[in-house]
Amino acid sequence: MALIVLFGDSLFNSFRNRQDTDLVTKLFQAARPNDQIQNLSKSGATTEEGLDYAQQIPKNCDLVVFEYGTNDAATDWGLAAKRYAQNLAKLVQPYQTRAVVAGPCLPDRTNREIMQYYPQDRLGQFNHLAQQTANKFHSPYVDLLAAFAKAEPSQTYQADGQHLTDYGNQLLVKAFLPAISQILDH
Structure with a gap:
């Protein structure tokens, strides 16, 4: 039995109706029942807040799945790209080959209200930085931009254009499973 820690933002909290739920946690548990x-x-x-509470990650965990980048990449409330890269490296460094790293998730590209905060070039830049961090520490990388690029927005996203439906949460978990298996099932 491995201890897998999910460490990220509202996507991993399957945020809906203005509150966190345990849907994503249950989906991961169903996919990894042992x-x-x-x-x-x-x-x-x-990643700034992630650094503030990184000490909560149990030292004896077998794997940490880092899911940051979407809030970091937002133009109104996010961080500078350099700061994001530095923070992500600080988070991943203690775990290295026991870490899975993801970059930002693609918001609903048909929702103009949310997309105004997520220009494609900025998302691409943050995605590239996350991939570089994963490579630096020999950690598997999960490209959420690619995983959601062909998803049907009306089935994948809630009305806010950023948080996921049940179907979207299934896509999210499915995107991470090969990387988790790469570390734990070798």
Whole structure:
């Protein structure tokens, strides 16, 4: 039995109706029934907040799944790209080959209200930085931009254009499973 820690933002908290739910945690648990899933994610968090509570990650965990980048990349409330890269490296460094790293998730590209905060070039830049961090520490990388690029927006996103429906949460978890298996099932 492996202890898998989920460490990210509202996507891992399957945020809906203005509150966190345990849907994503349950989906990971169903996909990895012989492992223990602990979700320490914080809705609204950037890597800056992640650093503030990284000490909550149990030292004896077998794997940490880092899901940051969407809030970091937002033009109104996010961080500078350099700061994001530095923060992400600080988070991943203690775990290295026991970490899975993801970049930002693609918001609903048909929702102009939310997309005004997520220019494609900025999302691409943050995605590239997350991939570089994963490569630096020899950690598997999950490209959420690619995973959601062909998803049907009306089935995948809630009305806010950023948080996921049940179907979207299934896509999210499915995107991470190969990387988790790469570390734990070798």
